[in-house]
Amino acid sequence: MSENASGAVDLGRGLILPNPVGLASGTAGYGFELDQLIDINRVGALYTKGTTVRAREGNPPPRVAETGGGMLNSIGLQNPGVDAVAAEYAPRWKGWAIQVIVNIAGGSVEEYVHCTTVLEPIDEVAGIELNISCPNIARGLDFGRDPVAAARLVAAVRAVTERCVIVKLSPNVTDIAAVARAVEDAGADAVSAVNTYIGRKIHRASGRSVLPLGNGGLSGPAIQPLALAAVAAVCEAVDIPVIGVGGIVDAASARDFLIVGASAVQVGTATFVNPETALQVLDGLRG
Amino acid sequence: MTADLSRAARETGEVLVVERLGGGLLELVARLPHLAATALPGTFAQLRCGQGTTPLLRRPFSVAWTQDDTCGFVFEAVGAGTRLLSELQPGDPLDSLGPLGHGFSVVDAGPVVCVSGGLGCAPFPLLINELRRRGVEDIFVLNGARTATRLYPASRFARPAVPVVAEATDDGTRGHHGFVTDLLGQALSSHPSALYACGPNAMLGAVMRTLVDSGAELPPTLEASLEAPMGCGFGTCLGCALPALDEAGSSVWRLCCTDGPVMAMRDVDWEGIGALPGADVA
Ligand SMILES: Cc1cc2nc3c(=O)[nH]c(=O)nc-3n(C[C@H](O)[C@H](O)[C@H](O)COP(=O)(O)OP(=O)(O)OC[C@H]3O[C@@H](n4cnc5c(N)ncnc54)[C@H](O)[C@@H]3O)c2cc1C
Numbered sequence A: 001m002s003e004n005a006s007g008a009v010d011l012g013r014g015l016i017l018p019n020p021v022g023l024a025s026g027t028a029g030y031g032f033e034l035d036q037l038i039d040i041n042r043v044g045a046l047y048t049k050g051t052t053v054r055a056r057e058g059n060p061p062p063r064v065a066e067t068g069g070g071m072l073n074s075i076g077l078q079n080p081g082v083d084a085v086a087a088e089y090a091p092r093w094k095g096w097a098i099q100v101i102v103n104i105a106g107g108s109v110e111e112y113v114h115c116t117t118v119l120e121p122i123d124e125v126a127g128i129e130l131n132i133s134c135p136n137i138a139r140g141l142d143f144g145r146d147p148v149a150a151a152r153l154v155a156a157v158r159a160v161t162e163r164c165v166i167v168k169l170s171p172n173v174t175d176i177a178a179v180a181r182a183v184e185d186a187g188a189d190a191v192s193a194v195n196t197y198i199g200r201k202i203h204r205a206s207g208r209s210v211l212p213l214g215n216g217g218l219s220g221p222a223i224q225p226l227a228l229a230a231v232a233a234v235c236e237a238v239d240i241p242v243i244g245v246g247g248i249v250d251a252a253s254a255r256d257f258l259i260v261g262a263s264a265v266q267v268g269t270a271t272f273v274n275p276e277t278a279l280q281v282l283d284g285l286r287g
Numbered sequence B: 001m002t003a004d005l006s007r008a009a010r011e012t013g014e015v016l017v018v019e020r021l022g023g024g025l026l027e028l029v030a031r032l033p034h035l036a037a038t039a040l041p042g043t044f045a046q047l048r049c050g051q052g053t054t055p056l057l058r059r060p061f062s063v064a065w066t067q068d069d070t071c072g073f074v075f076e077a078v079g080a081g082t083r084l085l086s087e088l089q090p091g092d093p094l095d096s097l098g099p100l101g102h103g104f105s106v107v108d109a110g111p112v113v114c115v116s117g118g119l120g121c122a123p124f125p126l127l128i129n130e131l132r133r134r135g136v137e138d139i140f141v142l143n144g145a146r147t148a149t150r151l152y153p154a155s156r157f158a159r160p161a162v163p164v165v166a167e168a169t170d171d172g173t174r175g176h177h178g179f180v181t182d183l184l185g186q187a188l189s190s191h192p193s194a195l196y197a198c199g200p201n202a203m204l205g206a207v208m209r210t211l212v213d214s215g216a217e218l219p220p221t222l223e224a225s226l227e228a229p230m231g232c233g234f235g236t237c238l239g240c241a242l243p244a245l246d247e248a249g250s251s252v253w254r255l256c257c258t259d260g261p262v263m264a265m266r267d268v269d270w271e272g273i274g275a276l277p278g279a280d281v282a
């Protein structure tokens, strides 16, 4: 691990990340904002905002709330829909060195398959990340919690794409390793773990939840030890590459994931605090 | 549409002073050459509060004024982040990401009315400075606060020449006894070309309601700087949604950080804003 910690990572099916550091889904949009703030093409991979068949408006505000060492979000998968991503965003990725992996989400197998099919002919799309773990939409976790349903979904997507398929796992399960094994058996090329942890914050003056739907997804440094344990369990369970995500703020917290067996990492919330975090992680791993 | 972030940059500046203005109001002055050179009226900076992971996220602050390579911010210690800012000492580093957001459309001819509620004073010195630079002289500031000590001093809205400032306090300790919106009627009689408002979202809604109820012709430029809790401040987290109206008048979400914080008041869904919990809920 140590001598090659910043080298290229082969995720399978021809998807080779130039380096192991990625920008996590939902924390980098479709790349166009961060492209103006950092040298985005030095980062290995961009995992886009969760994209669905139709445009989604997202949840009512407030959508974010801070907690000790972390934040809760309830964005509700606001996105322009896969057709707009294919027609308007993908052409703008032309020539980018960063590998763009489109994160897709849906409420049924058909919706995931539809999104995958729309993206299949687009050269600028380097891979697909299946979000089976969104805590902020109705039924967002249905696939992530049930190994059988997850496997059925992955097999259906596998059947319509030659691209690298990464499955984003939910930590909000009893046995994350069982889900990881099921999606590996169903043909996933890699898994990423973890999505946010279900959490809640109470506004103490009123006794009500801060977030309108009650719960949100917890991210940031507060979850790093939890994510690390989940990723370690996944690494022990599968042979396909594992991408570690959760609470990374610097090279040291990223290296922890490589030590437990991850092949690559994603930086999420820390990008909000400092847009350069992914680059600093990369430089630190090289250093 | 992707936000234009071409002016934004992260820089580590240096605190020059944290001045106590009374009533809990604080003015933080820092050497931040990039921000000072590029901030436009109504834009904001995401300031890091402390070095640790709690508080984690940056906090948004309007750029109150700029002079040479320094910037001023006006705030109050309301929570963990602002408390850390209030404790900064001269020489301490200050990490800023900015300027961010869509600012005021600055008109070239007056009269202009600026309506400030509480800490809503923050963006006005920079705006007034730019209006003056464009030759606009007839600027009326309506400044409201809970009590006299919490009124941003009239002399600080613009230097050296102070604009006309009418004050209102909820408790009557200075100026008009009542809300700043009570002063709108008279200000409107000057047929302003622009009205700019900043303050808590509920106060901005009251300004809009008062304007509409007055039956007077609305100023052609009618803008407000709104607030929302922010994750990133630069358009990627989608956390700062506010209810707005699209061209057809249907309710849509707009991002406070990139579509705003300054929005045309005609395009804001004030009913939706009124239904949101107050900022302290975050
Ligand atoms: C565009 C913009 C410009 C602003 N400019 C100023 C200014 O010039 N002066 C000033 O005093 N305040 C300003 N605010 C409000 C300021 O950002 C909050 O007072 C500050 O974030 C509170 O942080 P805290 O840690 O002290 O409080 P906490 O309550 O501990 O903050 C917790 C979370 O809630 C959010 N939050 C809390 N209150 C507000 C609020 N009123 N608006 C938005 N988010 C909030 C914070 O960002 C943070 O994520 C501005 C807000 C916005 C959106």
Ligand SMILES: Cc1cc2nc3c(=O)[nH]c(=O)nc-3n(C[C@H](O)[C@H](O)[C@H](O)COP(=O)(O)O)c2cc1C
Pocket: A024, A025, A026, A027, A048, A049, A050, A051, A073, A075, A077, A103, A131, A134, A168, A194, A195, A196, A218, A219, A220, A221, A223, A245, A246, A247, A248, A266, A267, A268, A269, A270, B231, B237, B238, B239
């Ligand atoms: C505001 C926000 C939005 C997110 N949106 C998505 C999403 O659309 N799809 C997804 O798979 N994960 C999403 N995530 C989860 C992140 O990709 C990541 O798994 C999680 O935040 C943990 O990493 P972190 O602690 O580094 O942020 C989102 C996270 C945040 C904070």
Ligand code: FES
Pocket: B229, B230, B231, B232, B233, B234, B235, B236, B237, B238, B239, B240, B241, B255, B256, B257, B258
């Ligand atoms: S604060 Fe993140 S999109 Fe506005």
